Amino acid sequence: MPSRWRVALLSVEGLVKHFPLGGARAWLDRLGGQAPRSVRAVDGVSFAVAPGETLGLVGESGCGKSTVARSILRLVEPTAGRVTFGDVNLTTLSAEPLRRQRRDLQMVFQDPTASLNPRLSVGRTVEEPLRRHTTLGTGERRARVAEVLAQVGLGPELAGRYSHELSGGQRQRVNFARAIATRPRFVVLDEPTSALDVSLRARAILLLDELRATLGMTYLFISHDLASVKYLAHRVAVMYLGTIVEEASTAELFARPLHPYTQALLSAVPVPDPDVRRARIVLAGEVPSPIDIPGGCRLRGRCPLAQPVCAEPVTLREVAPAHRVACHLV
Amino acid sequence: MSELLEVHDLTVHFATEDGLVEAVDHVSFSVRPGEILGVVGESGSGKSVTAHALLRLIRPPGRIVRGEIRFEGADLLALPEERMGEVRGARIALVFQSPRTALNPVLTVGRQIARLYALHQHVAPAEAWRRTIEMLTLVGIAEPERRARQYAHQLSGGMCQRVMIAMAIASSPRLLIADEPTTGLDVSIAAQILELLRALGRRTEASIVLITHDLGVVAEACDRVAVMHAGQLVEIADVHTLFKRPLHPYTQALVRSIPRIDREVAMEPIPGAVPSLLAPAPGCRYADRCARVLEVCRRERPVLRAAGASHEVACHAVEVESGTAVR
Amino acid sequence: MPWRRLARNRLSLAALGAILVVTVAALLAPWLAPYDPDEPDAAAALASVSVRHPLGTDLYGRDQLSRLIHAARIDLLVALSATAIALTLGATLGAAAGYRGGWVDHLVMRGVDAVMAFPAFILALAITAALGNSTANLVAAIALTHVPIYTRLIRGEMLKARETEYAEAARTVGNRPHQIVLYHLFPNCVPPLIVQATLAMGFAILTVAALSFIGLGIQPPQSEWGQMTAEGAGYVVSGEWWLVLFPGFAIMLTVLAFNLVGDTLRDLLDPRMRGVR
Numbered sequence: 001m002p003s004r005w006r007v008a009l010l011s012v013e014g015l016v017k018h019f020p021l022g023g024a025r026a027w028l029d030r031l032g033g034q035a036p037r038s039v040r041a042v043d044g045v046s047f048a049v050a051p052g053e054t055l056g057l058v059g060e061s062g063c064g065k066s067t068v069a070r071s072i073l074r075l076v077e078p079t080a081g082r083v084t085f086g087d088v089n090l091t092t093l094s095a096e097p098l099r100r101q102r103r104d105l106q107m108v109f110q111d112p113t114a115s116l117n118p119r120l121s122v123g124r125t126v127e128e129p130l131r132r133h134t135t136l137g138t139g140e141r142r143a144r145v146a147e148v149l150a151q152v153g154l155g156p157e158l159a160g161r162y163s164h165e166l167s168g169g170q171r172q173r174v175n176f177a178r179a180i181a182t183r184p185r186f187v188v189l190d191e192p193t194s195a196l197d198v199s200l201r202a203r204a205i206l207l208l209d210e211l212r213a214t215l216g217m218t219y220l221f222i223s224h225d226l227a228s229v230k231y232l233a234h235r236v237a238v239m240y241l242g243t244i245v246e247e248a249s250t251a252e253l254f255a256r257p258l259h260p261y262t263q264a265l266l267s268a269v270p271v272p273d274p275d276v277r278r279a280r281i282v283l284a285g286e287v288p289s290p291i292d293i294p295g296g297c298r299l300r301g302r303c304p305l306a307q308p309v310c311a312e313p314v315t316l317r318e319v320a321p322a323h324r325v326a327c328h329l330v
Numbered sequence: 331m332s333e334l335l336e337v338h339d340l341t342v343h344f345a346t347e348d349g350l351v352e353a354v355d356h357v358s359f360s361v362r363p364g365e366i367l368g369v370v371g372e373s374g375s376g377k378s379v380t381a382h383a384l385l386r387l388i389r390p391p392g393r394i395v396r397g398e399i400r401f402e403g404a405d406l407l408a409l410p411e412e413r414m415g416e417v418r419g420a421r422i423a424l425v426f427q428s429p430r431t432a433l434n435p436v437l438t439v440g441r442q443i444a445r446l447y448a449l450h451q452h453v454a455p456a457e458a459w460r461r462t463i464e465m466l467t468l469v470g471i472a473e474p475e476r477r478a479r480q481y482a483h484q485l486s487g488g489m490c491q492r493v494m495i496a497m498a499i500a501s502s503p504r505l506l507i508a509d510e511p512t513t514g515l516d517v518s519i520a521a522q523i524l525e526l527l528r529a530l531g532r533r534t535e536a537s538i539v540l541i542t543h544d545l546g547v548v549a550e551a552c553d554r555v556a557v558m559h560a561g562q563l564v565e566i567a568d569v570h571t572l573f574k575r576p577l578h579p580y581t582q583a584l585v586r587s588i589p590r591i592d593r594e595v596a597m598e599p600i601p602g603a604v605p606s607l608l609a610p611a612p613g614c615r616y617a618d619r620c621a622r623v624l625e626v627c628r629r630e631r632p633v634l635r636a637a638g639a640s641h642e643v644a645c646h647a648v649e650v651e652s653g654t655a656v657r
Numbered sequence: 658m659p660w661r662r663l664a665r666n667r668l669s670l671a672a673l674g675a676i677l678v679v680t681v682a683a684l685l686a687p688w689l690a691p692y693d694p695d696e697p698d699a700a701a702a703l704a705s706v707s708v709r710h711p712l713g714t715d716l717y718g719r720d721q722l723s724r725l726i727h728a729a730r731i732d733l734l735v736a737l738s739a740t741a742i743a744l745t746l747g748a749t750l751g752a753a754a755g756y757r758g759g760w761v762d763h764l765v766m767r768g769v770d771a772v773m774a775f776p777a778f779i780l781a782l783a784i785t786a787a788l789g790n791s792t793a794n795l796v797a798a799i800a801l802t803h804v805p806i807y808t809r810l811i812r813g814e815m816l817k818a819r820e821t822e823y824a825e826a827a828r829t830v831g832n833r834p835h836q837i838v839l840y841h842l843f844p845n846c847v848p849p850l851i852v853q854a855t856l857a858m859g860f861a862i863l864t865v866a867a868l869s870f871i872g873l874g875i876q877p878p879q880s881e882w883g884q885m886t887a888e889g890a891g892y893v894v895s896g897e898w899w900l901v902l903f904p905g906f907a908i909m910l911t912v913l914a915f916n917l918v919g920d921t922l923r924d925l926l927d928p929r930m931r932g933v934r
Binding site: 060061167168169197198199200201202203205206224225226227228230231254264265266268269270271272273274275276280283285286 | 516543
C-alpha cells in the first residue's frame with residue numbers, strides 16, 4: 001500500500017456492490033446452469049482520502065459513484081470490501097455503533113428539494129443531528145442552529161420557514177447546514193450543485209470550500225461537473241462502469257489525462273468560449289449495461305485505441321508518482 | 331435579409347393570488363433563417379415563458395399583455411386558434427425539458443412519432459411507420475425498429491431526448507425551439523445532442539432557438555446569443571462578440587461566475603439574487619445587483635441599442651460611456 | 658390556523674359550521690333539548706310543526722326536536738369511536754406493513770383482503786347480529802369494516818415515503834428506524850388519512866343509521882336518526898311528513914358536511930400551503 005494510506009482519514013479497499021437481479025431473469029440464469037447475474041454497480045473500488053483533502057469522484061450516470069457514496073455510509077450494504085474511517089472498520093460495525101459514527105460522517109444529497117422533509121421547518125431539520133448525537137439542551141441547540149445557518153449564509157429568521165418557501169439555492173444551503181451541524185470530520189457531497197443553476201454553482205462551490213477550510217473537514221466530492229471538481233478537489237478519481245480508471249492530483253489529471261475515457265470526458269465538456277475548438281475524442285456506442293460487463297478492459301468496445309491486449313483484465317496501477325491508470329496502453 | 335421570426339415588445343404577465351408576476355418585460359429579438367440563436371439566463375429569467383409565448387402556449391392566469399410575434403411575415407398573436415394549431419408542431423416545433431417526462435409513458439415511442447406524421451402530413455399508418463423509422467435513424471438511434479417498439483422508461487435520457495427531437499422535426503418545421511435540451515444529460519451525451527441539433531439545422535435549413543442556462547452550451551452550439559435577466563432581454567450579439575466583448579454588466583458577471591476547465595481563473599459569484607418578478611420595481615431589474623448602477627437605471631427601463639455590428643445592449647451605463655445616451 | 662384562507666371558501670365554512678352545530682348539539686343535549694326525549698304527551702300526539710314543537714311530535718307525543726338532538730349524541734359517538742379505533746388500528750398495521758415489508762406485509766394485507774372480501778355493510782350487519790345489539794358491538798363492527806381502508810392507504814403512502822431522499826437523509830443524520838418512521842415518514846402519510854377519515858365518518862353515520870333502520874344497532878327507547886327515519890317512513894302515507902323528513906335531513910346534512918370539510922382540513926394542515934396561493 002502506498003505510504004499515504006497510513007494517514008488516510010477514509011480508506012476504501014476492494015469495495016464491491018452488486019444488486020442481484022430478482023425474478024424471472026435470475027430463475028432463467030439458474031435454469032441455464034449459470035450463477036444468477038446482478039447489476040454490478042461497484043465492482044472493486046479502492047481509494048483513500050487524507051485528512052483535510054477533497055477527493056473528487058467523477059464519471060457519467062451509471063458509473064457507480066453514487067453507489068460508492070452510499071456503500072461507504074452503509075446506506076446500502078456493500079457486497080464485499082472494507083471501509084475504514086479513522087481507525088474504525090465501518091463495514092463490520094453493528095447498528096448502534098454505526099449510527100453513532102454518523103456524527104462524524106455526513107452526506108449532502110443531490111436534490112435539494114427531495115432531501116428535505118417538507119413537513120419540518122428549516123430549524124427543526126438542521127437541529128435534528130444535534131438532537132441525535134449531542135446532549136445539548138433546547139436553548140443551546142437553537143443557538144447552534146443559528147450559528148450554523150449563519151455559516152452557510154442564511155439568516156436566523158429562516159429557521160421558522162419551510163422548504164417550499166425557499167429558493168433552490170437556499171434549500172441546498174439548508175442541506176449543507178444540516179450536514180455540518182455536528183461538525184463532522186468527513187462529508188460526502190453527492191452532486192451538491194447539479195440541481196442548481198450554473199450561476200449559483202459558483203457561490204455554492206466557494207461556500208463548500210470555505211466551510212471545509214474553516215471547520216477542518218474532509219470531502220468526497222462526487223460530481224459529473226468537471227469544472228466544479230477542478231476548482232474544489234485536490235485529487236480526482238475517474239470512474240467507469242463500476243471501477244476507477246484513473247486517479248491523480250487535479251492539476252495532473254486535467255493537464256495530462258492518460259486514460260482514453262478521461263480524455264474523452266474532458267474533451268466533451270463545453271467551454272464558455274466559442275473560439276476554443278478542441279479535438280473531441282468520441283467514444284463509439286453507448287455505455288454497456290452493468291449486468292453484462294465485457295471481460296478485459298471495460299472500455300474495450302468503445303475505445304478508439306483498442307488493441308488485442310485489451311481483452312486481458314486490467315488493473316489500476318501507478319504509472320507516474322501518485323498517478324494511477326487502468327489501461328494496458330499506458 | 332428578411333428575418334424568419336421577429337419578436338417586438340413581448341410582455342407576459344401572470345395574475346396570481348399574491349399579485350401580478352411580470353414574467354417577460356418588453357422583449358424584442360429576431361431569428362434569421364438557418365441560424366441558431368441561444369437564449370441564456372438563470373432560473374426565473376423568463377426564457378421558458380418566452381418560448382411558450384412564441385407558440386401561444388400561455389394559459390390563464392398567464393396572459394400575453396403586449397407585443398407582436400411575426401413569423402414568416404404573419405403576426406402569430408393575431409391568428410385565430412385553428413390557424414395557430416396548424417403552426418404549432420408543423421411550422422414551429424418545441425422540444426421540451428426533461429424528455430422522459432414529456433413523452434407519453436403508455437405509448438411506445440414509435441407510435442407517438444407515427445401519430446404526428448398521420449396528423450400533420452395525413453399519411454397512411456404504414457407510411458407513417460416507415461418515416462418514423464427513418465427519422466429515428468436520422469437522429470442517431472441505433473436499432474431503430476427495436477427502439478420504436480419500446481416505451482419511454484426503457485430508453486436512456488439521451489435516447490429520450492433524441493426521440494423528442496425526432497418528434498419535433500417530424501414535419502420539417504422552419505423553427506425549432508429547444509428548451510434546455512441538455513440539462514440533466516451526461517456531458518458526452520449532451521455534446522452528442524448539441525451536435526445532432528446543429529447537423530439537423532444545417533440539413534433542413536431550419537432555425538433553432540436554444541434555451542439554456544449553460545454558457546458552455548451556448549458557446550459550443552450557437553451563432554448568436556440573447557441574454558435574459560429577470561424577464562428582460564439585456565444583451566444580444568453574435569457568439570464571438572458576446573464572449574470576447576460582453577458589454578452588459580450582467581453578461582460580464584455571468585461569464586465570470588462560471589467555473590472553467592480550460593483556464594485558471596477565479597470564479598466570482600454574481601452578487602445579489604434574481605429579483606422577484608412580483609410587482610417589480612420600474613427601470614432596469616439588474617439595478618440592485620449592478621456595480622455600475624446609475625440613478626436613471628432605477629427610473630427608466632433601458633432599451634436595446636446598437637453597440638456594434640450585430641450587437642445590441644440595453645444598459646444606461648453602457649450608453650453613457652459610449653456617448654450614445656439620448657439624455 | 659390560517660382562518661383567512663378558510664374564510665375564502667364559503668362552502669367549507671358552511672360545512673364546518675354544520676359540523677360544529679351538530680357537535681354542540683350532541684355535547685349539550687340535555688341542556689339544549691326543550692323537552693325530555695322520552696317523555697310522552699298523549700294530548701299532543703302526532704302534532705305537526707308548531708311553535709311549541711318546532712319539529713312536531715310522534716305517536717307518543719314525544720318532541721321530535723329533543724329526540725333529534727339526543728340522537729345526534731349517539732350517532733356522533735358511535736361514528737367517532739368507530740373511526741378513531743379503525744384509524745389507529747389501520748394506520749399502525751399499514752405503517753408496519755409498508756415499512757417492514759416481507760412477511761409482516763403479507764400477513765397484514767391478506768388479513769385486509771379477507772375483511773374486504775365482504776361487503777362492508779353486510780359484514781357490519783353480520784357482526785352486530787351475531788354479537789348482539791349493544792352500542793359497543795356496533796362500534797366494534799363498524800370499526801372492523803373500516804380498518805382495511807386505512808391500512809391500505811397508509812401502506813401505500815409509507816411505500817412512497819420510504820423511498821424518498823429525505824428518508825435516506827433522515828437515516829444519514831443518525832435517526833434510528835423507529836424515529837424515521839415516527840418523525841419523518843408517518844407525518845407525510847397523514848394528509849390522505851385526514852380526508853379519508855372525514856369521508857369515513859360520513860359512512861359510519863350512514864351505517865349506524867342503516868343498521869338501526871332495519872332494527873339492529875341502537876334500540877328504542879334511545880333515539881337515533883336512522884331508527885327515527887324508519888319509524889317515520891311508516892307515516893308518510895298517512896300524512897305525518899315531519900316524522901321522516903327531519904331525521905332524514907339530519908343524516909344527509911351531517912354526512913355531506915363531513916365530506917366537504919375533509920379536503921379543506923387536509924389543506925389547512927399542510928405546511929406547503931402556507932404563504933402560497
